[in-house]
Amino acid sequence: MRVAVLPLLALLSACGGQEQATNEAGRTADRAAAASPAPSPSPSRVIAVRHVIDDAEVLSTSARTAMEARLSDVERRTQRRIMVVTVASLQGRSTGELSETIGLRTGITNGALLLFAPKERELRLSAAGPSGTLLSDARARQIVEQVMRPDLKANRFEAGIVKGIDHVAALLSETIG
Secondary structure, X not given: OOOOOOOHHXXXXXXXXXXXXXXXXXXXXXXXXXXXXXXXXXXXXXXXXXXXXXXXXXXXXXXXXXXXXXXXXXXXXXXXXXXEEEOOOOOOOOHHHHHHHHHHHHOOOOEEEEEEEOOOOEEEEEEEHHHHHOOOHHHHHHHHHXXXXXXXXXXXXXXXXXXXXXXXXXXXXXXXX
């Protein structure tokens, strides 16, 4: 039986309107098709969600449950939020754009987000805030390429995601300094 979670589309639309996202260079880029984008969500408009959203249905119930427990524990101990989001399709959006939107809507200011779209075979692992010290872009690439990619290429999506998240959780459980 599939665990009921807030669907990703509801998550993205829950704050209303179209979104704005800031790219890595710090420039704000309009991601909306509408003429007037909605402002960034205020803390009271941030959506509380689970750590694992599996809209693509690539994870078993036991894997989702185990990841949810582990990631909840990491957040409780470290104040670092790790999310796993799978989408059936990117629907023409880039993984970067969708990751930024999810980060804004869920309020991830310190932690990491793993976004996987099996249809397009695209994956993005990114850090937010101070967690970027522990999970640098180079380290994220290494986890994706060396830990996850072999299983993902062999269509063992669950295995790849679980292994990658295990590495991220261990890394973000460390202390800085």
